[in-house]
Amino acid sequence: MPKTKLQDIFFTALMAFVMVYAMICYNISLAKSGLSNEVFLMAFHEMLIMWPIAFILEFFIVGKLAKILAFRFVTPQDKPIFILLAISSMIVCIMCPVMSFIATILFKNAGSQIIAVWLQTAVFNFPMAFCWQIFFAGPLVRFIFRTVMSIIPNNNEITE
Known part of the structure; x- marks a missing residue:
């Protein structure tokens, strides 16, 4: 969807925010044995650390690696x-x-x-991360991205 480097930065930052915030809320809820209103505020403390880490990983490493791996299963001719x-x-x-x-x-x-705590954390997180990404965060972020990009004029459309 992003066509320029600036669009890629915006899209990645937005996706990282939505994914990280939800996953932090999920993990705090697991630790507290349930979701409460305070979880949504508590999550912002970890966001300050985890969001930039997720952005940097996704933007510079994971995005490229994921495409390489994905194109082992699909081809550019497959349905988008x-x-x-x-x-x-x-x-x-x-x-x-x-x-x-x-x-x-x-x-x-x-x-x-x-190692044990990490493996348990990853196993607990994976189903949530997968479902959240495929069914909620991905569609939401793509909708927001398309909406924002339709509002911002294209360089070819700018006139004096």
């Missing part, structure tokens, strides 16, 4: 929805364990159980 789903799935497959590891180090106080 299949390509989109393949790339989105590969992003979740890479980002979920990586971000779960980072969250385990920063927020879980795992001590000597770091």
